[in-house]
Amino acid sequence: MKRRLPDRSTDSWQQTAMMIGWTQEDAVRRHPVRYWRHHLAHDYDLPTIRRMRRYLAKIDLPAEKGWRDAATGNAAAAIAIAFGMREAQTDRLAFDAAMTALAICAFDGSDAARTVMAKSLRLLPGGGEAEVRIADSWLDLEESHG
DSSP: OOBSSOOGGGOHHHHHHHHHTOOHHHHHHHOTTTHHHHOOGGGOOHHHHHHHHHHHTTBOOTTOTTHHHHHTTOHHHHHHHHHHOOGGGSOHHHHHHHHHHHHHHHHTTOHHHHHHHHHHHHTSTTOOHHHHHHHHHHHHOOSOOO
C-alpha cells in the first residue's frame, strides 16, 4: 500500500543512514528526495537514480493529477507538476518529490527537464550561490546517462 507522504518520524531512510554511521548532514544530503538540493548534475549516477525511483514509488501525491506518470519518468508530467508548485506554498516533501522526479527526467536526457530544473533552482526562496552553481550544472550537462 502506498503512503500519501512518508512519515518523517518513521522514515526508514533516516534509520538506515544512522546504522551506516552517517551524520545528520550526510543523511540529508544523500536522502533520495533531497539530493537535488545539494548535488551538481554530474554527481548523479545510476545507483543514485535507482534509489530515487524506489523512493518515489512509495509516494502518492493525490492532489497532482499526473504524479504517477511523473514519478515513473514522464518528463512532460514532471515538468507540469514542477511548474505548478512553489516551495513556499507547497508541502516541502511533496515539492522535494516533484523536483526529484524532474531531476530523474533531466538525468535521463530531457533537455526541457534540465532547463526547468535550472530555472526552479534559481527561483528557490532564500537561494544563493550554491543553488546557482547547481542550476548551472544542469544547463552544462549535455548527454543522457540513462
